[in-house]
Amino acid sequence: MAPFLDTVKSFDAVEINDAGVNTAEFLEASEGLVRLFDLLGSTAFGVVQSDLKGNIEKVKARYLAAPTLSATLEQLVENEKGEKKRVATEGLLWLLRGLQFTCQALLFAQANTDAELTSAFSSSYEGTLKKFHNFVVKGIFSVALKACPYRKDFYAKLAADPAGGPSASQEKVSTELDKWLAALDKIVNKLQTFYETEGHNKGF
Template sequence: MSVSVTYFDTIERNYSEVSITDEGIDTKTFLEATEGLVKLFDLLESKAFVFVKSDMSGNIKKIRERYLINTIENSTLESLVINEKVEKKRKATEGLLWLKRGLEFTAAALRHSKNNKDIELKVSFGNAYEATLKKYHGIFVVPVFTLAMGSVPPRATFFKNLGEDEIKIEEQYEIWLQSLEKIVARLVEFYIQGGHDKGF
């Protein structure tokens, strides 16, 4: 009997494997897990999400470049941002801020979809966009995202693309999503408490 391979089996790092300590969120494993999340947008089968993927990948690159300058001092996302602030730099801090916002949007859309199995995916993504990202976007960006939300495939197509074993998918999806939500909540609190989101 062949074992059904799911999307969650193919990613390099699961959010559940990202270390979170008193010092913060491990930078290396967070970046690896988020690269896996970017690939999730391929399962939505819409060219409109090319912009979303490009934006997230660009922000991942900014954070990784800062991390590689000193992997020990920048071992957590929090220390990376604080070290940049000391140097009066903002590149990675801004990249992480926008990535955080993108993850908030994605987590909200996927949670709504998982908890409301009778609602189509485009509704979940549309509602999540209105509640999270839209307020940060200008008049030229909103139409791009609105187009992407409207082109989301039926939820049945998306979940089929995640894998064939529905029971396995259900379990993996929940673990992955809960872990993502935990990370997002911690980042949101960190940016608010530290005032690192000012000016963006």
């Protein structure tokens, strides 16, 4: 029995030490989150997936180019500070925004067990990404949000074994999802505070 969350790296397993958030582990966990949108089963969310993937690649490229200076995300951003184009810094900032959007939507769904996903993702969008988007992008998201699957179908996919084995119980899924989301929320908040405190978000 291996439900979806057992097949991806949990944000709960991402190391955080005095130097910051482990870059390689964070990227692996973020790639797992991108796969979550496949379970939503709507091509409308392709724009979200594409954006997340693109920003992951920007951060990964910097990490691979200067691994000793990028062991943690904080170190990666600090070491790019003097460069004219801070591609990875901007990419990580937008990645965090996308992760926050996803995290807050699922936290809403977990806290409001009668709420459909359209409500959960719409509520999250209002409080996270919407303020950064222009009229055209807002329209794209409006279509995507209306295309969310039914809650019961999404949670059934979370419980299903991709290998075809028996599904996990909804209790197990909910417990693992709570742990996954709590860790993700902690990391996003930590890094967004770092950006704001150190002024790394200026210009973006």
